[in-house]
Amino acid sequence: MSHAKPRDLLVILRRGPHGSSQLREGLDTALVAAAFGRTVTLLFMGEGVTALVADQKAGPLGQKGTAATLEMLEMYDIDRLLVEASALEQFGLGEEDLMLEATAVSQASIALEPASHRLVLVF
């Protein structure tokens, strides 16, 4: 999946919505970059695919949860969402379980993504 013009930022999200602040901070970074007019791709990998599961609530530890942030992505023009196909399968998830439309991608095409972005940040 190559692009003629490299996009600015690839944010790779590898953690689920609860248990650490990684997912929230990764999404915050993506929103900030988009607010500054940067083109952003989000890639949900491994446990990170569970971020997209629909109907999530805030966590019992007082976390705000990340569903509300995910709903804001469209407003920030972050519309290129990729999700690791094999991770969806591993977690028993189908596209109908996800709260946002994301493109399921193979590991082979994931391997091509970093080269088509100017900056890659992993959370």
Added chain:
Amino acid sequence: MRYAILLLAAPYTNQASHSALRFARTLLARGHQLETVFFYQEGVQNAARLASPPQDEPHLVDAWSALSREHGTALQVCIAAALRRGLLDEREAARHGKQGYSVEPPFELTGLGQLIDIGLRCDRLITFAP
């Protein structure tokens, strides 16, 4: 080459902050530029003004300050990560009604937008994480 460092680990808990500092010193010694060190997540603890390690151990906070003084490297600390962890400069301490402050120049509290900026502007952004 123009470098920037992203430091995500707390000092003293693991090797990452020490390694970042040694990497910084080495690339400067080789004639490269180090524009910015960006402190994020637990890395913000590297900016703790009141850090007082035993005298026979490296003082990482002072070491970052010395690096900045000698080479003009900006020491940028993510403000959201810092405030959550009690790391406030004089201005933020006043704004939040707190006595005392825990971050001082050359460390500066700044936003995540700066991280994106330096990542896109510098030739290399090198991450040190736990």
